Amino acid sequence: MAGRILIVDPVPTNRMVLKVKLSLAHYDVSLADGVQQARAMANARVFDVVLASSVLVDRSADCVLKWMRTARTTKGMATTFIVMRDQPNSTAACKLLRKCLLAGADDVLNRPFAEDVLLARIQNLMRDNAANQELHSPAIQHGLSIDELKAPPPPANVAIALVGTGTPSQPVTEFITNFHKPARGKPGALNVEHVPLSLLTQPDAAPNEPNVVLLVAETGAAERALSIMSQMRSHARTKDVRVIVIQKNPGTSQLARAFELGAHDAVPLDIPPLDLVARINSQAQIHRSICKRKRVVRDSLLQAITDPLTGLYNRRYAASRLIEMQRDCLATGKNFAILAFDVDHFKGVNDRYGHAMGDAVLTTLAQTLRKNLRDGDLICRTGGEEFLVALPHTNEARARTTANRLRRAVGALDIAVKNSPTPLRVTVSVGLSIQNGHVPIQEMMEQADRALYRAKACGRNLVAIAAAA
Template sequence: MSGNIMIVDAVATNRIVLKVKLTAAHFRVSQAASAAEALRAATITPPDMIIASATLPDADSAAFIERLRARPDLAAIPVVILLNVDDQPGRIAALRAGANDVLSQPMDERVLMAKIRSLLRQHHNLQELRLNAGPGGAAGFAEAQSSFANRGQIAIVAQNRAEALALRARLAQCTTHRLAIIATDQPMSAQVGARRTDIFVILTNWENRETGLKVMAELRASPDTRHSKIIVVVQNTAPRLTATLLDMGASDIMTGSTDASELALRINNQMQRKKVADHLRCRVQDGLRAALIDPLTGLYNRRFAMPFLRQLIETPDEHPKPFAVMVADLDHFKQVNDTFGQVAGDAVLRQVAALLQGNLRDGDMIARIGGEEFLIVLPDTPSAVARGTADRLCQIIGAAAIALPGGAPPAHVTVSIGVTLVHDNRAEGARGPLDLDNVLEDADRALYGAKARGRNTVTYSATSAA
């Protein structure tokens, strides 16, 4: 994995030693000797990660992180703070300030590289989400942070229930998140169920490492937990196990003693980052939905409807099932807009769309493909059923009283429907193989026939048996 890592340390020897290690691992490295120099350089070329000494000449770690997080363009960069000694108050201060991790000298190189890979992987995933979320993605970081007050669901996973109970009791004094306990001798999915778990805290050690690795693999493989954060507490010094767990997808790792206040801070930091990722993921899903949904009626649009119909036509099947394609068009809709106005016209379209959709089966597809034109596809539908559906839709629209805004009297509109019936992968009476254009042309031709017959009626394509 490549990435641009900035080393911030006033001592040149420290920078050189770390640069040699990182360069050997194929990372690109930049350097700064102070907080001010680091911020200037990051503004020009934002790094993918910053590894900074806790003792900078112009700022302590908390002040440096605060200045970094205050910049929208730099706020999401992961920061690792290096302590000269194993200083618990210093670690707590850095985590409270928003550091992604804190490492003490001397560092095990395997653990250092695994933590860097893990943080870069999470950072790149977040950047990809932000990019896919569109122009509002960057703003989403601040929005998600502001909603962080919501309580989260934490699950403590341990082989020893007594240890899990003891940890839950200590954590309950440091956090307001909901705390649950999950055993390791039962499937994770069965215990999680429908309950959304934000963070799993796994207690493990070298002796029961196989159980910890199994739990990690199961959580990362399940669709219900793959977006959850995972914090692993390795209860002894086990560099190989720590590195393996990070490379398997652990979001964070604590080693040594289980300090509840430090773990609570790590939980809070992971919870905040999860809220950001969840927020961006929702934006991406909303964007995908908007690309396929007509905003006025809530029906599918042409971008969804055409691939749906093409797949139905072109998918080979040993036992083809009949289906029907309808094009429905509101009659004299321009008069509705001219008489009542566009707002009323929109209200008519929404209500007609709801009536059409409400009288179709769950597996049927309806889309708005033009101003007042709708495409309806009935998969696995015999001709007789399709004919009955088309007639019923035409009658329902004609009989409906469409409410108009502003207290105006209800409007009455009608719809013309053109239908082509398809069976055995061929339109009734058609010659040659089916394709999307031919099927749509048949339905459109039938629609023109309905208009010519005076509207408010159903007409079948010439290739469909009358």
């Protein structure tokens, strides 16, 4: 079964004709004559797509858009919502499109449907929603502040690229002129930039953070536009940018192909400018939402592997990186070193100056380690005043030199003390273990710890070395 679809339409003939078409495409189709019935059905089972008649939009008691917003807000509903619009060229229909997209509908499709376009668009939107499903989980939603969720969206950044050869044709020129009027009719409505195609196909030269790219295809250049879109989707920097393909009088097969290949929207060149602006703003909102939630995911992952006080990696991350270094060591035959650091007499710092001063010592120590190590070296905070440094491709002599250099750098620090003219100075003891890759990770760390204890026992502010097992 391709998926579950709920058709909500007060006209029985419309419901039955559409059901026949979708059932032949192997969808599990259910029917409702209004929002009240649709709501009850959606409470009982999950639908992948809801196709709702536009006549249900302005019903004050049972508006389909009100139901959609409520369902998504209270249940995190990820169903694709498509509004079916009659009389697409009327002024009221233009206002309807903007209202539906602003409310969060995934698309507004005009009746009568071209069957292949309808099926391609449904599959296109289902794939798009499925790809972003994990980013809209409640756990990630809670990572966004109330202010972020309620703040008005900033102006959409739009990049326009003409796909064709030579001078733009008159229809394309007229389209650009007409588009700029509503796009820039109000200050900050859209930020529009015209870019060459090379900026879209070269990942290192992508346009400056666009939310939406308009690929305006000259006659005969539709396939090239789709090829450029595919290239954009394959590059890390542009894969999340929303792409709208614009063609002159596209046939149903061209529209269906655009959706099948992943266009986020595909519209004719003579689309009313205000309709296009509404579609751009809708796609820009999706792009911002995806980027924001990806940032929350990255931040959440980073928080799971970093120490909140110093910003260094934690013990959990250290274990995984040491496994990587061990594998590299076995593959290359080059040893690596593990250094266990401990601040000498740290309890006395806390007792005499307070825990705030103790935190300042730890953060200063972390900054010093960062400044004095290579980019590929590993630095972690593994305990209260304990740190771990791992040095890949390092022999004993180099590791000993590095350990003593770090020890001296920490000992030379002047840490300011509030209301005191005399700065605080601290020292560290270091345990050094050279690894050949054949020792289990836990034993590696224990070797470095035993060497650290020996440095402490020998008077502190020293580097002690443990031989690899």
